[in-house]
Amino acid sequence: MSHTKRVLTGIQSTGVPHLGNVLGAMLPAIEMSNRPGVEAYLFIADLHSLTTIRDTATLRNNTLAVAAAWLALGFDTNKNVLYRQSDVTLVTELTWYLNCMAPYPMLANAHSFKDRQNRLAEVNGGLFTYPVLMAADILLYDAHEVPVGKDQKQHLEITRDLAGAFNRAYGENTLVVPKSVINEQVKVVPGTDGQKMSKSYNNFLGIFAPEKELKKQVMGIITDSTPLEEPKDPDSCNVFKLYELVATQEQKASLRDRYQRGGLGYGHAKKELLELLLEQFREPRAAFDQYMTDTGMIEEKLAEGAAKARNTAKNTLNRVREALGFSV
Secondary structure, X not given: OOOOEEEEEEEEOOOOOOHHHHHHHHHHHHHHHOOOOEEEEEEEEHHHHOOOOOOHHHHHHHHHHHHHHHHHOOOOOOOOEEEEHHHOOHHHHHHHHHHOOOOHHHHHOOHHHHOOOOOHHHOOHHHHOHHHHHHHHHHOOOOOEEEEOHXXXXXXXXXXXXXXXXXHHHOOOOOOOOEEEEOOXXXXXXXXXXXXXXXXXXXXXXXXXXXXXXXXXXXXXOOOOOOOOOOOOHHHOHHHHHHHHHOOHHHHHHHHHHXXXXXXXXXXXXXXXXXXXXXXXXXXXXXXXXXXXXXXXHHHHHHHHHHHHHHHHHHHHHHHHHHHOOOO
16 A cells, blocks of 8 residues: 555535546546555545535535546546545544644635635635635545645645644654645536636536437537638637547548638537547436436445445544544
């Protein structure tokens, strides 16, 4: 085990992932988790969601849809660990110990709080201590590396600071201090309006949606008004930008050539994009539907993952309790 690098990723339980999530984060994470010498811990952050979501059914369905998408895309649960955050409640115990190490200014300076500090009535205790729960999520599993976007870098620094403070107070090797891995090469996937694809802009392509729904979204991609017969610039076209993220070199070259020659309407290009998406994601789409039809299969996988995660968590917490002078 000592030669295995443990990489941990938390994902929000915000419902069915869209094409931007799949290409930008999920497929790269799966590729990394398949590498030899890497053990990936991937958890669905349903406890974090409680800071904003108040509806039980929504939270449960979101969690299942996120798990189904990862499983459908091929996350290997034999080699790695997929679990629901709330299934390993030991994380809340570690959160309390770390809360007692967290200075007020550190939390008051965290993005998650600062973004709302002009609307304090909307801030609950969970939101204020959000970075501490995030730190516990990481430190509980002895993670060596945590891949994060630039927006999460600060939260990782807080994790490192809390682990360092704890180790200085209670023993240098109690907690593993993780490294943040910022991927500068993250694919920015354009939405149907050319902005970054996002649920909040409602400009996404639901790659796991029924075909009719996906077709409607693809046909709604915004294009300019160049007439059908005239040449078009592929590099400024949202349809082509999305097409080239999924297509082979040969397919890209062929469509680029037809754009530049003229005689290709945007309607045709959209139809080709839809066909390509349906073809490339045929197996994951079918697997996703199967999982969502039989959610018992998802629950089984999550329970297996939680059992593995709980073993690791117990070992860490025993070290922590021992360091604190509590009974193990």
